Amino acid sequence: MRELSGSRPLENKKVSPVASLGKATSPASQIARMSEVRQFTAAEFNALKVVHAGDEGSVHLKVFRDLRTQLMKRTDWRNFVCLVTSAAPGGSSHVAVNLAATIALDKSKTSLLVDANLYSPFAELLLPVPAQLGLTDYLEDPTTGIEDIVYASGIPRMRVVPVGNNREGGTEKINSVRMRDFFTEIKDRYADRYIIVDAPSAADYDAEIRILAELCDFVVLVVPYGKVTETQLNASIDKIGSEHLAGVVYNWC
Amino acid sequence: MDAIQYVKDIVTALKRELIRYRAAVAALFTVLFLTALYLSLHWPKYYVSEAAITKDVTNVIEPLLRGTAEVADVNQNETMQDLIFSRRLMDRVLLRIKPEVAQMSPDQVELEIIEFRRNMAVGYDPANRNITILSFTSPTADRAYETLKAVVDVFIEDRMAEKQKVTYEAHNFISDQVIKYKRRLENAEEKLKDFKSRNVDASEQAVKDRIAQLANEIENLRIAIQESEEKIRTTRSQLDIESQNVGQRARHRTLTERRRLLTEQLDQLRLVYQDSYPDIVALKSQIFEIDQAIDEYKTEYSFGAGGQQSELPLYEELRKQLSTAEVDLKTQKRRYDSLQELLEKEYKLAERVAANQAELTDLTRDYDVTRKVYEEMLARKENANITLALNDEGQGESYKVLEPPTYPLQPAGVPAILIYIAAPFLAIAAPVGIAAIFVVIDPRLRSVALLSQKLPEGIPLLGVVPHRGTPLAARLLRKDIILLTLLAVILIVIYGYTLYKFQSLLLPL
Numbered sequence: 001m002r003e004l005s006g007s008r009p010l011e012n013k014k015v016s017p018v019a020s021l022g023k024a025t026s027p028a029s030q031i032a033r034m035s036e037v038r039q040f041t042a043a044e045f046n047a048l049k050v051v052h053a054g055d056e057g058s059v060h061l062k063v064f065r066d067l068r069t070q071l072m073k074r075t076d077w078r079n080f081v082c083l084v085t086s087a088a089p090g091g092s093s094h095v096a097v098n099l100a101a102t103i104a105l106d107k108s109k110t111s112l113l114v115d116a117n118l119y120s121p122f123a124e125l126l127l128p129v130p131a132q133l134g135l136t137d138y139l140e141d142p143t144t145g146i147e148d149i150v151y152a153s154g155i156p157r158m159r160v161v162p163v164g165n166n167r168e169g170g171t172e173k174i175n176s177v178r179m180r181d182f183f184t185e186i187k188d189r190y191a192d193r194y195i196i197v198d199a200p201s202a203a204d205y206d207a208e209i210r211i212l213a214e215l216c217d218f219v220v221l222v223v224p225y226g227k228v229t230e231t232q233l234n235a236s237i238d239k240i241g242s243e244h245l246a247g248v249v250y251n252w253c
Numbered sequence: 254m255d256a257i258q259y260v261k262d263i264v265t266a267l268k269r270e271l272i273r274y275r276a277a278v279a280a281l282f283t284v285l286f287l288t289a290l291y292l293s294l295h296w297p298k299y300y301v302s303e304a305a306i307t308k309d310v311t312n313v314i315e316p317l318l319r320g321t322a323e324v325a326d327v328n329q330n331e332t333m334q335d336l337i338f339s340r341r342l343m344d345r346v347l348l349r350i351k352p353e354v355a356q357m358s359p360d361q362v363e364l365e366i367i368e369f370r371r372n373m374a375v376g377y378d379p380a381n382r383n384i385t386i387l388s389f390t391s392p393t394a395d396r397a398y399e400t401l402k403a404v405v406d407v408f409i410e411d412r413m414a415e416k417q418k419v420t421y422e423a424h425n426f427i428s429d430q431v432i433k434y435k436r437r438l439e440n441a442e443e444k445l446k447d448f449k450s451r452n453v454d455a456s457e458q459a460v461k462d463r464i465a466q467l468a469n470e471i472e473n474l475r476i477a478i479q480e481s482e483e484k485i486r487t488t489r490s491q492l493d494i495e496s497q498n499v500g501q502r503a504r505h506r507t508l509t510e511r512r513r514l515l516t517e518q519l520d521q522l523r524l525v526y527q528d529s530y531p532d533i534v535a536l537k538s539q540i541f542e543i544d545q546a547i548d549e550y551k552t553e554y555s556f557g558a559g560g561q562q563s564e565l566p567l568y569e570e571l572r573k574q575l576s577t578a579e580v581d582l583k584t585q586k587r588r589y590d591s592l593q594e595l596l597e598k599e600y601k602l603a604e605r606v607a608a609n610q611a612e613l614t615d616l617t618r619d620y621d622v623t624r625k626v627y628e629e630m631l632a633r634k635e636n637a638n639i640t641l642a643l644n645d646e647g648q649g650e651s652y653k654v655l656e657p658p659t660y661p662l663q664p665a666g667v668p669a670i671l672i673y674i675a676a677p678f679l680a681i682a683a684p685v686g687i688a689a690i691f692v693v694i695d696p697r698l699r700s701v702a703l704l705s706q707k708l709p710e711g712i713p714l715l716g717v718v719p720h721r722g723t724p725l726a727a728r729l730l731r732k733d734i735i736l737l738t739l740l741a742v743i744l745i746v747i748y749g750y751t752l753y754k755f756q757s758l759l760l761p762l
Contacts, residue, residue, distance in 0.1 A: 226269070230696065
C-alpha cells in the first residue's frame with residue numbers, strides 16, 4: 001500500500017453513505033452533504049493517471065466523458081453496474097477508475113468503484129487513508145456491513161470498495177449469495193450511484209468473469225495495447241458473452 | 254480498414270516499442286555505430302585497372318574455303334572469357350607477373366590462380382557485344398595495372414600465335430588437297446588417254462555412216478540384181494523368138510534357092526522348048542507353088558527384104574548380151590552377200606562402240622570434275638599464300654586492343670568517407686527496422702484500425718484511451734534520457750575525434 005504524504009494527520013475514518021440517508025430530502029443535497037476525506041491534489045491525480053476537473057480540455061477527459069455518455073445512454077440514464085475487464089492482464093483498472101472518476105465529475109451523480117480484481121488490486125491507491133476492510137472481508141464475515149467496506153476516496157463523489165484482506169478462495173467468494181445480495185444492495189440504495197466493478201483479466205480468470213458478468217448489467221472489455229491477439233480477443237468475448245458485452249475500449253496504456 | 258489510421262497506429266506503436274526497449278535500442282545503436290566507424294577506418298581500398306579489347310569475328314580459314322567446303326568457325330564457341338580464364342593463359346600471365354611462380358608448389362600455384370580468378374573480371378560493353386571489357390582489381394594501383402597489362406599482352410600474343418597456327422594449318426590443308434587432286438586429275442587423264450588409244454576407230458558416227466553407206470549400197474545392189482534378172486529373162490525370150498525366126502528364114506532361103514534353080518532350069522528349057530513344053534509347064538507350076546510358099550512365109554513372118562543380112566548377128570548379139578548379163582548377175586549376187594556380211598559386222602561394231610561411248614563419258618566426267626576442283630583449289634591455294642603473307646606481316650588481326658590497360662589513379666568502390674557518414678544512419682536503421690518488422694508481424698493488436706476491423710459483428714468500439722505518461726514515468730524517462738544524452742555525447746565525441754584523427758584514411762586525396 002502506498003503512503004501518501006500529507007501535512008494533516010490522516011484519520012482512518014470510515015464514511016458510511018448509509019448514515020446520512022434519513023436526513024436528506026433531495027439527492028442533490030444528499031450528495032452535497034456526503035462526508036468527504038481529504039481530496040487529491042492535481043499532482044496526485046496525475047500520478048494516479050486519473051482524470052479530474054482540472055483536466056478540462058484534455059483528450060483523456062474527452063474520451064472518458066464520451067465513454068460515460070455511451071454507457072449511460074445504454075440504460076436510459078438510469079444507474080447501472082458496469083464490469084470492466086481486460087482481454088489481457090493490465091489496462092482494465094485504469095479504465096475502471098477513470099470511468100468512475102468521470103461519472104463522479106457530474107455533481108448530481110456519484111460513483112462507486114468495486115475492486116473485484118482480487119489478484120492485482122488497485123483501488124486502495126485511491127484512498128487517502130488506508131482501508132481496513134474490503135470486499136473479501138464482507139463476503140467472508142456476515143457481521144460486516146456494506147457501510148464497513150465503502151470508503152470515501154480522494155476523488156469527490158466517488159466511493160471505493162477495496163479488495164480487503166481475505167483474498168483466499170476468491171472464485172468461491174464471488175460466486176456466493178452474499179455477493180449477489182451485495183450487488184443488489186449497492187445498486188438499489190441510491191438511484192444516482194453508478195457502480196463500476198474492476199474485474200481481473202478475462203484471459204486468466206474465466207470463472208470470476210463468467211459470474212461477475214452475470215451479476216453486472218453489462219461489461220466493458222478493455223483491449224490493452226500490444227498484448228492481445230485476435231484469437232485471444234475473440235476468446236474473451238466468448239467468455240463474457242456478447243449479450244453482456246457493452247463494447248470494447250482500446251487502451252494505449 | 255482505414256489505411257491512414259493504420260499507418261498512424263503503426264508509427265505510434267513503433268515509437269512506443271522503441272521507447273519501451275530504449276536500453277536495447279541504445280545498445281544496438283552503439284554497437285552498430287562503433288562497428289560502422291571501425292569499418293570505415295578499415296575499409297579496404299582497391300584499385301581497378303580496365304582495358305577494352307574488340308573482337309573481329311571473321312576468321313582465316315572460312316574465307317579461304319568459302320563455297321568449297323564448310324568448316325566450323327574456329328572461335329565460335331570459345332568466348333573471350335573462357336580463353337582468358339583458361340589455365341593455359343593464366344599460367345602464362347602468372348609467370349609473367351610473378352616469376353617466382355615457377356618455383357612454387359602446385360598447391361600454391363592453385364591458390365595464386367584462385368586469387369587471380371577472383372580479381373579478374375571479363376564483361377561485355379552493353380552497347381557493343383564485340384567489345385570486351387577486362388578489369389583487374391587489386392589492393393594497389395601498380396599491381397592492378399601490371400597484371401591487367403600482362404593479361405592483355407598474353408592474350409593478344411596467344412591469339413596471334415593461334416591465328417598464325419590456324420592459317421598455317423589451313424594453308425597446309427589446302428596444299429595437301431591440291432596435291433591430292435592433282436594426282437587424281439593425272440590419274441583420270443591417264444585413264445582417258447588409255448581408253449582413247451584402245452578405241453581408235455571407235456567413233457560412233459563413223460560406224461553409223463558406214464552402216465548407212467552399206468545399207469545404201471546393198472539396196473542399190475538389190476535393185477541392180479533385179480534389173481539383171483529382168484534383162485536375162487527378156488534376152489532369153491528374145492533369143493527364143495529369134496531362134497525360131499532363124500529356122501523359118503532357113504526354109505525361106507531353101508525355097509528361094511529352089512525357085513532360083515527352077516527358074517534357071519526354066520530359062521534353059523525355054524531356050525530350047527516352047528512354053529507349052531510339058532517340062533516348062535511343070536516347072537512353072539513348081540515355081541508357082543514355091544512362090545506361093547514364099548508368100549505364105551512372107552505374110553506369116555513378114556521379115557523385110559533388108560533384114561536378110563542382119564538376122565544372124567542379132568541372134569548372136571542377143572546371146573552375147575545374155576551371157577554378159579548372167580555373168581553380171583553372178584557378180585552382183587556375190588557382192589551382195591559380202592556386203593550383207595559387212596553390214597552384220599558393222600552392226601556388231603556399233604554395239605561395241607555404244608558401250609565404249611558410255612565408258613568414255615564416264616571417264617570424261619570424272620576427269621572434268623576433278624579438273625574443276627583442282628583448278629579451284631589452286632586458286633584458293635594462292636589466296637592462302639596471300640593470307641599467310643598478311644599474317645606474317647601482322648596484318649588482319651582478329652583481336653585489337655581498343656583501350657590499353659589504364660593506370661587507376663583513384664581507388665574504386667564505396668569510399669570510406671561514405672561509410673563514415675552513413676554510420677549513424679546505418680546504426681539507427683537497424684533497431685528501427687527490427688522494431689517496425691516486429692510491430693507489423695506480431696499478431697498482437699497494436700492498431701485501433703486493425704482492432705475495429707477484427708471486432709465481431711455487433712460489438713462496438715466504445716473508445717480509445719490514449720497513452721498517458723505519468724509524472725513518475727516522466728521522471729524515470731528523464732533519468733533514462735540523461736543516460737542516453739550522455740551516451741549520445743560520448744558517441745558524438747568519438748565520431749568527431751575519428752574524423753580528426755584518421756582524416757588521411759577517410760578522405761581521398
